[in-house]
Amino acid sequence: MEIQFQHANPYSGRESVVLRIDGLLPDQTVCVLVDAGQNVAIDELLDEDANEYLTAVCLTHAHLDHYQSLGDTLAHGAPVYAATDTATILGDVFAAGADQYGLSNTERVLDQLEPIDEWTQIVPGLRVHPVPAGHTPGAAGFLFEVTADDERRTIFVTGDFTTRRAAGYPGFDLDLPVDVDVLVLTAATSEDFEATLTDAVGTICERVWAGSTVLTTASGLTGLQVAYLLGHLAEQWDERLSIRLVGHVAKLYDRLEYSVPNVATTAEFADPSTVLETDGVTIAGPEVPIDGSAKRLFETIADDPGATLVQLINGGSSPVTSAACTTHHFSLSSHPTPNTIDDVVEALSPIHVVITHQQGAAANQYKDKYASFVWATDDTDCYTLLDDSGWTPPPWVTESTKRRVQSGTTTMGGVLGDAIADAEIPLPTVTRLDDVDFGAEGLDLTALRDRLSVEHTEHASSETPAPQQATDSPAPSTDRVMTDGMAGELPIPDGDPDIDSVLSGIDVRLDRIESAITGHDIDARVVDAGDGTLLLRLENPPGHLEHGQRLRVRLLNGIDSERDDDQSAQDT
Template sequence: MEVTFQHANPHSGHESVLIRLSGDVTDQTACILFDSGTDVDVDGLLGDDEYLTAIVLTHAHLDHYATLGTNLRDGAPVYTSEPTAAILDTVLTEAATNYDISNVDAVVDALEPISDWTTVLGDIELRPVPAGHTPGAAGFLLRFDDGGEPRTMLVTGDWTQRSAAGFPGLPTTLSPDAVFLTGATNEEFESELTAGVETILERVQAGSTVLVTASGLAGVHIAALLAELDTIDIDPPTVSITGHAAKLYETLGYEHPTVTSVPTFDNPDGILDPGAVTIAGPEVPVEGSAAKFFDRVQDDAGATLIQLTSGSVSAVESAGCTVDRFQYSNHPPEAAVDDLVEDLAPRQVVIMHQSGPALSRYKDRYDSFVWATTDRDEYRIYEDGTWVAPPWVNDRVARRLRSQQYGNGSSLGSFIDTERAFPDVERSEIRLEAEGLDDPSFRTRFQQSDPELPKSKSATQHTDSPVVSEDTDILEHVDEIESRLSRLEEALTDREGADYGIHQVRVVDAGDGSLFLRLCNPDDVAQSLNHGDKVTRGCHRTITTPRSRVNAEVE
């Protein structure tokens, strides 16, 4: 039995790899392409007597399926996880419109969603496992039997150990013999995500019309996170998710009471709303749904544009509205890559999706044979029961590494078998901390029944904002309101033995010295209070001030 690999686009993303398996395990060489990214040409990779056995798609991001339509041949199926297969028709149709993706119908016809061990050819089997990174993403275990000894390889695709909108991260208990490991890292993802969501909340609380632009799956992720803020006692904002992102949101089965899905619309003005969030794509508002909304808000001093970008496009830098940008590139920190390799303890590590110094940092880094190459050469990694050392590793180093591999608990056989239970690529309960949000930060800043008045410059720079812009003005207004409410409370509560009802109200400063009390729960008291009634029941006062929190909100 022999296993080789060949990088399919080492200079154009480096995320695609062709793995060949030949020998007693199958009557012909199995040629399996993992991801079909930019500049991948299967015809140029395969020999005249070779056939494409299968394409495996790890997730529905453009850099992993860009050439999928042009590389279909030999009747090869396209294996992917069930969630990714469900959204791929929508994704590819959108990509065909904006990115010149071809053969959408043929790709959809070739799709074979899998969730358990699936025979690819002969005794070669394939199984998806969760990979975090984005909704529906999967890594894939590739297993074969060589003379009664099981061997297993893991191709991670893009991965994180964080969840993504409820889809679990990559498990660390797989124990494969070889790992084709995406080495792309991002040290700032959690801080950028947290800052982005905090900014959304700040601007919503300031009464701003908030437009969030993001790619389709990133938009789904943000909508789901905003909807789940009530799990840490933060009032979630009202969200409208639109266009392509809305279709993905619905297809993946998300339902949240604070999120309205609007796949198609005629009038953007009917969706945009002060104090609410609209999510649209693409990540920079130059086309599609995002452009329609941006056209409405770009000259509005009371509106906000928040761009979640991958870094591959130029963001809008300025406009008449407030403009913010946060990098949304969901990869693990470098330390997490090291931890994963230590936990998996593989014999072979093939680094992908990196180049230059970012790739070189992995050379000789682990107690494994590390392949960190940027050429299209075909490399043999397994032959006749032995995992082969790279040609640049001398015999002495190879013996040392094999000794260490035995010492750290690795064995010639894989621990992965058909009876073992694996996590499935399916959505579960969303936990904000597991998604990468800085939970303690949110609890400190936003966890209250009535939100604190925003103090950031972006929340006070617009003349039409309902928030008072200076602390001294706020204090004067609050002092007056407290005084009036104190007199009102004394008048309403000076009745011994009275059976008081409690109704929460919000103080509204209408200007010109006029203050109103607005019922916060009108539906609950509709039967007991009517227009023109005088309130003689107990009053529970709720006020928020910059100096202390006595429970209330000033509009």
């Protein structure tokens, strides 16, 4: 048996890799491409004269930098494997980006697409199993098991991954019940994803509850992930927050059969004003509103000083910053921290680590860092990991490194391979979880509660009477009617009074008193809208209120302005 690897696009995204395996088929090298990012040219990578044929393509997830060249890599009728939910949305993803990104042969890709959720044989002696990878909804890494000459070896390709969940999909579990011999590790990292995600969600909630019309622009899967968090968050906190998904984001949500509280979808719309929420947020793509649904919606709110644009950007796009509406932008890069990268290598303890999705100094930092042979190459050469003599170290490592790695090498791969084949040790599946765990998603609930002044308990409904405030003020005199400031002392007219005028005045005041007494208290929250403007956001307001209507508000005696459960009462 011989196992080699080759970077498929080292001068572009460097996320695509070819695995070569000899010894499985007579006179043929089995070649598996994992991901097809920008500038992957399979004809230039494989040599048919040397009997190298593309046997399969494995797609880790539906992000452009992993499928952009997929239509150009369909050599030799190779099947395209993807986890079931990634395969489910791939047609919608292609439809949304085919023209903009020049995608080719998309129909042929879909014809050769094979969804998998369990062990699947590629050729005799080689099978693959998708493993949850977090990162984005439906993402998966791939575990390969190679069997030849009574020898079993395992290769795990992480793809982009996180140990965090992604809109209910599980993250990568470091406790993988298989001994991994070769780890092809995506080493892209992010130190501040969780803080940025929390900040973005907090900003959206603040602006919605301040009464702003909020448009959030994001890629399809990022928009889906944020909608999942906002919808469940509003339900848990019993807050009023409607979420409208439009265009591509709506199609992905519907295709994956999500059912999130407070979320509604509109895949197509004629009038942008009909899908812009006045008491919620509208989420559309792309991530910068220069095209598609996002552009149409942004043009509707751009000149409205009371509206808000929140851009969730993952990549090199420049945000829109010039508009009459308020604009915000957040860079959301869902990758693990450097410490998590170290934890993965330590937990799996592979013999070889192949670094992908990094180059130059960012990749070289991993050399000699672990008790493994680390490959941080930046070319399209083929490198041998295993041959007839055993595991092959990189040619540049020192003898001390060889001894260090080999001293920790075991033969457990073969033993565990037998166990996998005979007992089918259960592996985690790329299946959406039923429970909602904000912490596991990367959302800091404590920080959000502090920022938004939300208590741990649910808010009382509008029917709950407001608590009465104790007061030491003397009882009002009988010649003064206290009606929340709406009526003062009854005037005593000079001279002989006109009885009809007096009675008419009394009737008016009695009506106002009755209105004040029969009205009801409503919970409200003070919201800082910026520029010295404070707003009151009513909880469950009565239906007869209209935009622009003027109301008189009574603040109860002894009110504590720093409490987040301050009460305000409306005169009706």
